[in-house]
Amino acid sequence: MKTSIGISEENRAVVAHELAKILADEFLVYTKTLNAHWNLEGMDFHSVHLYFEELYKDSAEIVDSLAERIRQLGHYAPGTMKEFLQLTHLTEADGGGNDSRSWIHKLLGDHESIIEFLRGNVDDFADAHKDAGTSDFITGLMEKHEKIAWMLRAHLK
Structure with missing residues (x-):
């Protein structure tokens, strides 16, 4: 069935x-956070292990909401590791230790990278592609990542 939501097919395709x-x-951040949760070691294991659990649960919700937003635009969401690895701007965890400081640095870098990418699309989605809904959606997503990044930085002080 045709998606008729007031946004041209061309614009919906670009946004999707x-x-x-x-x-x-x-x-990728979800997977990396699970990796951190599972493989964390150190004196602060218990508290950081629980914090990483909160983070990966939040990430799972974000992943689901993004896939659903793509479907709302009338397109199919990627759903394989191969597709994700071809599309991502990030890299998989590449060693560097299993202590909390190492994991937090890795995760912080990813969240900050996502923030920058989201910020770069907010105006384009609304103005160039006439999709205020997705612009608003990613603004909220950006705010979630800004809070996560702030909390991760606070662990490093």
């Missing part, structure tokens, strides 16, 4: 493709 990149980034 950019959202697919964001979804890939988010899925």
Whole structure:
């Protein structure tokens, strides 16, 4: 059935493709956060282990909401690791230790990268592609990542 929501097919396709990149980034952060949760070691294990659990649960919700937004635009969300790895701007965890400081640095870098990518799309989605809904959606997403980044930085002080 045709999607008729007041946004041209061309604009919906462009926005859906950019959202697919964001979804890939988010899925990679989700996976990296699970890795951190599972493999964390150190004197602060218990408290940081619980914090990483909160983070990966939040990430799972973000992943689902992004996939649903893509579907609302009438497109299919990527759903394989191959697709995610082709679309993402981020890299997989590459060692560097399993202590909390190492994991927090890795995760912080990813969240900040996502913030920058989201910020770069807010105006384009609204203005160039006439999709105020997705612009608003990613603004809220950006705010979530800004809070997460702030909390991760606070752990490093």
